[in-house]
Amino acid sequence: MLNVTDLRVYHGPIEAVHGITFQVKPGQCVSLLGPNGAGKTSTLSAITGIARATGTIAFDGTDMGGLPVEARMRRGLAISPEGRRVFANLTVSENLRLGAAMRPEGQAERIARWFDTFPILGERRDQQAGTLSGGEQQMLAIARALMSEPRILLLDEPSLGLAPRIVAQIFAMIETLRQQGMTILLVEQNATQALRLSDYAYLLNNGRIVAEGTAGTLGQSDALMAELTGIG
Amino acid sequence: MTLSRAQRRGIVGAALLALILIAIGLAATWFGSRYQLRLVYGAYVNLLVVLALQVFMGNARVTNLSHSAFMGIGAYAAAICVTPEKIKAISLPDAPWGLNAFALDPVSSALIALVLTGLVAWLVGVFIVRLTGIGATIVSLAVLVIVHGLFLYRTDIFKGNQAFFGIPQLFNLTWVVGLAVLVVFITRGFRESRWGVALRASADDEVGAAAMGVDIHRLRLMAWVLSGVLLAVAGIAYAYYLGTISARPFYFNHVFLTLAMLILGGMRTVTGAVLGTFLISFGLEWVRWLETGPVVLGIDLPEALGLSGIVLGGVIVLTMALRPGGLMGDREIEDLILK
Amino acid sequence: MDYVAQQAMNALSFGAEYALLALGLAIVFSIMGLVNFAHGEIIAVGGYTMVAMAALALSNPLIVIGAAVLAAVAGSMLLERVAFRPVRYADPTTGLLTAFGVSIVLQNLFLLLVSPRPIAVTSLYFLDWPVDLGAIRVSSLQLFEALTTAVVIVALMLFLRRTVLGLAMRAASLDFEMVRLSGIRANRVFAMAFAISGLLAGIACVFIMARRGSVDPHLGFDPVLKAFVACVVGGFGSLPGAVLGGFLLGAVEVAMLVMLPQSLGGMTDAFVFGIIAMVLIWRPDGILSPPVEKGDKI
Numbered sequence: 001m002l003n004v005t006d007l008r009v010y011h012g013p014i015e016a017v018h019g020i021t022f023q024v025k026p027g028q029c030v031s032l033l034g035p036n037g038a039g040k041t042s043t044l045s046a047i048t049g050i051a052r053a054t055g056t057i058a059f060d061g062t063d064m065g066g067l068p069v070e071a072r073m074r075r076g077l078a079i080s081p082e083g084r085r086v087f088a089n090l091t092v093s094e095n096l097r098l099g100a101a102m103r104p105e106g107q108a109e110r111i112a113r114w115f116d117t118f119p120i121l122g123e124r125r126d127q128q129a130g131t132l133s134g135g136e137q138q139m140l141a142i143a144r145a146l147m148s149e150p151r152i153l154l155l156d157e158p159s160l161g162l163a164p165r166i167v168a169q170i171f172a173m174i175e176t177l178r179q180q181g182m183t184i185l186l187v188e189q190n191a192t193q194a195l196r197l198s199d200y201a202y203l204l205n206n207g208r209i210v211a212e213g214t215a216g217t218l219g220q221s222d223a224l225m226a227e228l229t230g231i232g
Numbered sequence: 233m234t235l236s237r238a239q240r241r242g243i244v245g246a247a248l249l250a251l252i253l254i255a256i257g258l259a260a261t262w263f264g265s266r267y268q269l270r271l272v273y274g275a276y277v278n279l280l281v282v283l284a285l286q287v288f289m290g291n292a293r294v295t296n297l298s299h300s301a302f303m304g305i306g307a308y309a310a311a312i313c314v315t316p317e318k319i320k321a322i323s324l325p326d327a328p329w330g331l332n333a334f335a336l337d338p339v340s341s342a343l344i345a346l347v348l349t350g351l352v353a354w355l356v357g358v359f360i361v362r363l364t365g366i367g368a369t370i371v372s373l374a375v376l377v378i379v380h381g382l383f384l385y386r387t388d389i390f391k392g393n394q395a396f397f398g399i400p401q402l403f404n405l406t407w408v409v410g411l412a413v414l415v416v417f418i419t420r421g422f423r424e425s426r427w428g429v430a431l432r433a434s435a436d437d438e439v440g441a442a443a444m445g446v447d448i449h450r451l452r453l454m455a456w457v458l459s460g461v462l463l464a465v466a467g468i469a470y471a472y473y474l475g476t477i478s479a480r481p482f483y484f485n486h487v488f489l490t491l492a493m494l495i496l497g498g499m500r501t502v503t504g505a506v507l508g509t510f511l512i513s514f515g516l517e518w519v520r521w522l523e524t525g526p527v528v529l530g531i532d533l534p535e536a537l538g539l540s541g542i543v544l545g546g547v548i549v550l551t552m553a554l555r556p557g558g559l560m561g562d563r564e565i566e567d568l569i570l571k
Numbered sequence: 572m573d574y575v576a577q578q579a580m581n582a583l584s585f586g587a588e589y590a591l592l593a594l595g596l597a598i599v600f601s602i603m604g605l606v607n608f609a610h611g612e613i614i615a616v617g618g619y620t621m622v623a624m625a626a627l628a629l630s631n632p633l634i635v636i637g638a639a640v641l642a643a644v645a646g647s648m649l650l651e652r653v654a655f656r657p658v659r660y661a662d663p664t665t666g667l668l669t670a671f672g673v674s675i676v677l678q679n680l681f682l683l684l685v686s687p688r689p690i691a692v693t694s695l696y697f698l699d700w701p702v703d704l705g706a707i708r709v710s711s712l713q714l715f716e717a718l719t720t721a722v723v724i725v726a727l728m729l730f731l732r733r734t735v736l737g738l739a740m741r742a743a744s745l746d747f748e749m750v751r752l753s754g755i756r757a758n759r760v761f762a763m764a765f766a767i768s769g770l771l772a773g774i775a776c777v778f779i780m781a782r783r784g785s786v787d788p789h790l791g792f793d794p795v796l797k798a799f800v801a802c803v804v805g806g807f808g809s810l811p812g813a814v815l816g817g818f819l820l821g822a823v824e825v826a827m828l829v830m831l832p833q834s835l836g837g838m839t840d841a842f843v844f845g846i847i848a849m850v851l852i853w854r855p856d857g858i859l860s861p862p863v864e865k866g867d868k869i
Contacts, residue, residue, distance in 0.1 A: 073751075087746065378845055540679075548672025552657075552658055
């Protein structure tokens with residue numbers, strides 16, 4: 001579904017990603033792993049169109065280069081970005097309603113379903129999103145992204161800054177999505193959890209892909225673990 | 233005292249600008265008609281204003297809209313002090329505090345004007361430097377309106393929109409060119425001084441600067457007061473040449489004009505201030521000539537009042553859209569010549 | 572007592588007008604950080620449209636009002652498309668200076684293309700007649716103005732809460748990029764913001780014209796200055812702040828007019844500004860300045 005070829009991402013004059021190639025097949029959950037500063041978020045920014053990039057980003061066969069951000073998202077992308085970025089001055093319901101902007105029909109039912117799945121969001125439906133806890137905001141960010149019924153979900157560091165128990169909840173949610181057939185591109189520093197969910201993973205470091213493989217092979221590679229954890 | 237590389241280049245740059253200023257002044261004196269001489273004098277006065285503006289706006293990165301008011305304070309202060317009693321008896325019959333009963337020599341008058349304006353600048357500055365960018369701009373707008381209101385209201389001191397006449401016309405082009413050269417060195421000197429450098433570095437990041445022990449409020453205040461004093465210089469140069477002043481020139485139109493000059497040239501550099509001032513001063517004269525509907529190449533052009541305003545506004549809009557850093561951007565004149 | 576009630580009515584109607592004007596500025600600023608100094612010229616566009624209607628011998632008040640408001644909306648959206656799009660994502664200073672430049676250009680275009688002299692607009696005089704409310708006498712215009720402003724504020728609130736574009740505009744004031752990442756077209760959000768701003772200017776124009784009866788190139792200068800001050804006092808970018816600032820400014824102005832001795836009459840403006848400056852020193856970011864949090868908990 002998503003084919004990225006020779007992607008170079010720039011922040012101003014600085015090249016942050018030096019030509020990477022990867023793909024996400026329909027129904028797959030693919031992870032981009034790596035330490036801080038490896039270029040994972042930059043890659044997602046390039047896909048959404050926020051960051052300047054060269055190379056080919058093909059979604060469903062068509063090159064998205066040159067398309068503005070909104071147009072790309074309207075093709076069927078949705079993102080829960082780094083830092084959640086919920087709309088702090090809007091209520092939980094309003095956040096979800098904005099998320100549904102691209103798919104307004106039947107949003108009331110979908111919102112109700114989310115409140116069923118996450119009672120806590122339902123409880124806080126009229127609360128300002130900025131007052132929610134980190135975990136609740138992450139749930140809201142993912143729910144908001146899914147309101148547009150996307151073809152592919154981009155998740156940027158969903159576990160960042162959250163307590164382990166909440167992280168487990170979030171990853172359980174992602175696992176459920178995966179089982180429902182959602183295509184997911186997951187960016188994570190928490191490699192263990194990510195590998196558990198993924199069909200395939202790429203390891204980034206310093207803007208390049210240094211390793212890739214199925215979750216099984218990567219998970220067992222000692223060299224890889226050393227690379228990821230810095231030990232051994 | 234050892235100078236940093238930037239400071240040495242700064243001296244070179246200021247010297248180069250000084251040469252250009254002197255050259256223009258000489259050309260005007262030798263070849264210019266009386267009308268053109270006045271025009272050039274006006275350009276130099278505006279240059280003084282724009283340089284003063286650059287000291288604050290270029291280093292602190294805050295838009296200031298009150299500069300014309302401070303120029304007015306300096307002009308009126310000097311004018312009131314220096315005008316002979318005989319004339320003040322006629323022009324300011326109701327002046328309070330015995331303002332029409334004395335007259336000082338030009339030097340003392342100028343000094344009083346400088347000190348007074350500096351003081352007012354300091355009083356205002358203490359508050360302004362604590363505000364965020366937009367807040368500071370707004371209070372500066374308030375200052376402009378308040379000062380203008382004062383000029384208009386206290387006609388017993390200022391004569392409002394009527395001409396305050398009788399100021400001895402002491403200055404000629406040589407004087408103002410000399411002043412301009414001096415101010416170029418001062419502004420360039422401030423820009424490359426440790427205060428200027430610190431101010432510029434921290435202009436965009438208050439928290440970071442504070443973390444490094446930089447007192448950004450004090451630096452801003454320094455730039456603000458220096459700016460105010462230089463504006464007084466401009467006001468004095470204005471008054472001592474024209475011989476009459478009124479409240480009208482020290483308000484919005486002048487603010488826009490000088491702002492446009494600084495924007496076009498580039499507010500971050502002294503060279504930008506000089507370039508923008510002369511480009512617009514001479515360019516505007518040409519547009520004003522067009523406004524009168526002259527005959528060009530045998531074609532009788534129609535009158536076009538308002539053209540100069542359109543050009544001025546257009547300059548601002550186009551510069552902001554296409555080259556927000558102005559023509560010079562971050563480069564001083566020596567950057568074009570040296571390596 | 573009646574005198575107080577009378578002055579209270581004055582303050583209310585002044586305040587209503589300033590609130591309308593301030594809202595127009597605040598809407599645009601809250602989304603793109605642009606202080607739209609050309610807002611005053613949009614009011615003038617409305618005024619000149621009324622002149623055009625009179626020239627076309629169209630004196631039906633509904634047509635005149637409708638045309639003026641329409642022209643203001645169209646003019647505002649045109650400005651966005653042509654003048655402000657290049658500086659859309661630039662810093663506030665760039666935007667502010669661009670708006671200044673646009674304002675000067677427009678003022679001089681009026682001067683050049685229409686006339687430097689004031690032109691009379693009499694079609695709206697009928698809106699102004701004395702009304703007795705109990706013991707106090709007010710102008711019908713004041714009542715209309717206060718009522719219209721109330722309706723406008725309610726309508727605006729509904730729009731911002733119930734419609735997707737309204738939600739997007741509120742969200743955009745904190746995180747425009749995320750709004751785009753939710754698939755909402757930036758162009759639409761900006762166009763709508765300027766359209767609303769133009770609508771508010773158009774409505775204010777109707778009342779200004781009904782009172783003044785004439786339009787000239789520099790008509791917009793005073794209103795935009797007042798709007799600016801009101802926004803600043805209320806907290807630039809905050810919509811409730813704009814309304815609060817507008818009414819506060821109206822109250823202060825009437826208070827100054829009432830309390831200042833005759834001799835100081837000409838200084839009203841300066842005094843008002845002085846008080847504003849003092850408010851700013853007490854609360855540098857305005858009274859109801861909007862939050863800066865971006866909704867992340869890291």
